[in-house]
Amino acid sequence: LAACNESSESGATTSGESSGDNSGKSYSFKLAHITPPTHMWHKGAEKFKEELEERSGGRMELEIYPSSQLGSEADMVEQIVAGSVDFGLITAAYMSSREQAFAAWFTPYAFEDLEAANDARDSEVAKKILGTLDQQGLVGLDYLFAGQRVMLFKDKEVKSTSDMDGLKLRVTPSPPMQDFYTSTGASTEGLPLPEVYSAVQTGVIDGMDMDLDATITNKYHEVVDHAAVTNHMVWPAIAMANKSTFEGMSEEDQQIVRESIKAAAEYTAMTRAGKEEDFKQQLKDEGMNVYELDESLFKEQKEMFDEKYGKKDPLIQEFIDSFR
Ligand code: 3HB
Numbered sequence: 001l002a003a004c005n006e007s008s009e010s011g012a013t014t015s016g017e018s019s020g021d022n023s024g025k026s027y028s029f030k031l032a033h034i035t036p037p038t039h040m041w042h043k044g045a046e047k048f049k050e051e052l053e054e055r056s057g058g059r060m061e062l063e064i065y066p067s068s069q070l071g072s073e074a075d076m077v078e079q080i081v082a083g084s085v086d087f088g089l090i091t092a093a094y095m096s097s098r099e100q101a102f103a104a105w106f107t108p109y110a111f112e113d114l115e116a117a118n119d120a121r122d123s124e125v126a127k128k129i130l131g132t133l134d135q136q137g138l139v140g141l142d143y144l145f146a147g148q149r150v151m152l153f154k155d156k157e158v159k160s161t162s163d164m165d166g167l168k169l170r171v172t173p174s175p176p177m178q179d180f181y182t183s184t185g186a187s188t189e190g191l192p193l194p195e196v197y198s199a200v201q202t203g204v205i206d207g208m209d210m211d212l213d214a215t216i217t218n219k220y221h222e223v224v225d226h227a228a229v230t231n232h233m234v235w236p237a238i239a240m241a242n243k244s245t246f247e248g249m250s251e252e253d254q255q256i257v258r259e260s261i262k263a264a265a266e267y268t269a270m271t272r273a274g275k276e277e278d279f280k281q282q283l284k285d286e287g288m289n290v291y292e293l294d295e296s297l298f299k300e301q302k303e304m305f306d307e308k309y310g311k312k313d314p315l316i317q318e319f320i321d322s323f324r
Pocket of ligand 1: 210
């Protein structure tokens with residue numbers, strides 16, 4: 001598979017007998033993401049592929065590169081900007097390091113459940129946040145949700161924020177996520193996903209911010225005893241495209257891409273929402289202590305976010321005003 005990605009400078013290989021009108025063009029697209037094939041985002045990518053092929057009558061093909069085959073998210077976004085890869089599903093967490101507005105998605109407890117977060121995809125503010133990618137040579141297309149964030153603790157059942165004081169926790173290096181934890185007195189390590197398993201196994205960290213999806217796909221239940229299902233933040237992937245490839249397509253073909261990714265996003269969020277109870281049961285069956293922690297414990301963290309991040313960017317404030 002790796003050999004395929006060396007083939008061309010431009011990801012979208014187009015052909016066809018277009019004469020002014022390019023509606024009959026064929027495309028061989030590439031899409032990259034970091035998760036393994038068992039993760040919902042990969043299933044979403046497969047749905048996107050199916051929809052593209054069907055809606056275009058076979059003119060649009062998609063090759064999917066999962067599991068960081070094309071490198072880190074930073075590498076992948078560079079490849080999408082350069083056009084050697086056409087599409088990506090990139091964490092909102094990483095995108096918040098390139099454009100602050102994406103941090104809005106880490107508003108703690110903004111949504112009642114995953115369905116509510118999925119409805120927010122269609123909001124004006126969600127579209128404006130995607131629109132900020134324009135200046136990076138990207139087209140922000142949509143959001144694909146995995147499960148919400150939970151907390152895993154290696155050997156201590158944490159019952160309150162004061163129990164978190166002094167713990168060393170893996171937290172994705174996105175400032176609002178890190179602030180959420182440091183305000184409890186925990187210290188944070190910004191480890192990338194592939195390093196988390198051995199760090200917790202060897203005791204370098206005492207726990208982590210995670211979701212149930214990656215807990216299962218990475219088998220953290222083998223090395224962690226407790227899972228506090230807080231659902232304190234959502235976890236979207238940003239579906240994006242190279243701008244010149246996308247804008248070079250006919251309006252009709254752009255519409256096919258937009259409708260295909262929309263169908264994939266709906267499919268991903270709804271399928272994932274239906275798995276919440278099943279995922280918790282799977283982890284219990286693996287011997288984990290799976291328990292709930294109430295939102296009221298994190299009142300201070302919610303207020304801190306609104307106060308600090310609302311001021312940083314008008315889109316974050318608009319997001320808070322729309323969903324709080
Ligand atoms: C993460 O916690 O870094 C992560 C989790 C996912 C997917 C990608 C990254 O479910």
